[in-house]
Amino acid sequence: MATHPTPSQTDNSSNPLFEELIVRKMPFEFADDIRPHWNPAKVEWSHMVNGASLAMPYLEPFLMRTLSKAVKQIESDQLRREVKWYMQQEGQHYQQHRKFNDTLIQNGYTELVEIEHLMQETYQQLEKRRSHKLCMAYAAGFESMALAVGHWLINDRKFLFEGSDARVASLILWHFVEEIEHKNVAFDAYQAVYGGYFTRVYAMFYATLHVMKFSRLAYKVMLKKDGLWNKLSSRWKLMKMISLFTRKVLPKMLLSCMPFHHPSHIEDPQWYTDWLNLYQQSDEAVALLDTQRLAAARL
Numbered sequence: 001m002a003t004h005p006t007p008s009q010t011d012n013s014s015n016p017l018f019e020e021l022i023v024r025k026m027p028f029e030f031a032d033d034i035r036p037h038w039n040p041a042k043v044e045w046s047h048m049v050n051g052a053s054l055a056m057p058y059l060e061p062f063l064m065r066t067l068s069k070a071v072k073q074i075e076s077d078q079l080r081r082e083v084k085w086y087m088q089q090e091g092q093h094y095q096q097h098r099k100f101n102d103t104l105i106q107n108g109y110t111e112l113v114e115i116e117h118l119m120q121e122t123y124q125q126l127e128k129r130r131s132h133k134l135c136m137a138y139a140a141g142f143e144s145m146a147l148a149v150g151h152w153l154i155n156d157r158k159f160l161f162e163g164s165d166a167r168v169a170s171l172i173l174w175h176f177v178e179e180i181e182h183k184n185v186a187f188d189a190y191q192a193v194y195g196g197y198f199t200r201v202y203a204m205f206y207a208t209l210h211v212m213k214f215s216r217l218a219y220k221v222m223l224k225k226d227g228l229w230n231k232l233s234s235r236w237k238l239m240k241m242i243s244l245f246t247r248k249v250l251p252k253m254l255l256s257c258m259p260f261h262h263p264s265h266i267e268d269p270q271w272y273t274d275w276l277n278l279y280q281q282s283d284e285a286v287a288l289l290d291t292q293r294l295a296a297a298r299l
Helices: 042-067 079-106 112-130 132-155 156-162 165-183 185-193 197-225 233-255 271-280 283-287
Strands: none
Touching: 042 079, 042 112, 042 132, 042 165, 042 185, 042 197, 079 112, 079 132, 079 165, 079 185, 112 197, 132 156, 132 165, 132 185, 132 197, 132 233, 132 271, 156 165, 156 197, 165 271, 185 271, 197 233, 271 283
């Protein structure tokens, strides 16, 4: 089995259903039969998601460490509690992605281990060489991008996930439901400790391009391994998915660039609320969504 570096560990004002963020320890099972082409109709999309997943065990501990350093500087008791819940949610995210990423490596994509080492080193250097203010703005900026991605994944869930492996689709949708749920926290923490409009906007695009760079390194490796990278048909499908991502995500990112923007101004999707309600009934139900009926308006 391939080895990989181990990352160091260190409100719910956006959610009207609950008084606090819920730290969900999801009963996901990533068995040996999970395939990297978890959406067989959209291989290139599968690898785009796989590439993003590879970054999570390095990105999210970085976010956790960054906000952990800020807790003592936050005056609001409520916001301090929200930051702690946020960090616990992010901890669950990267642990679940770590398990999924292991299945990718076990399926023969051993070259991904080198990219993991690069990501670990990069985030360590980012903390050492850049100011804490920039790291806080990176966290807030990443969450702005993740909020936009979450809306896209939910609104286009039928197209993106229908007929795919329910275990992987459920992992991704859970992750981004919680990105919507804690959408205010990193933003509010940055504003409380430092503030600064231009740094926040700069860091949002910096964080977005930073994560996209690593994701591309990973999906390029996987597509090459599959013999698809140099095929025009595959490259065209990939470009169409990247174009769709840009068209769906960029407008909300630009909205977050407005000087008086706050994440709470972005209305939550109904399906997100339905997911939260279904989780209250059964965590197993949301850990294994029926990908044949994702088009339903309600869960």
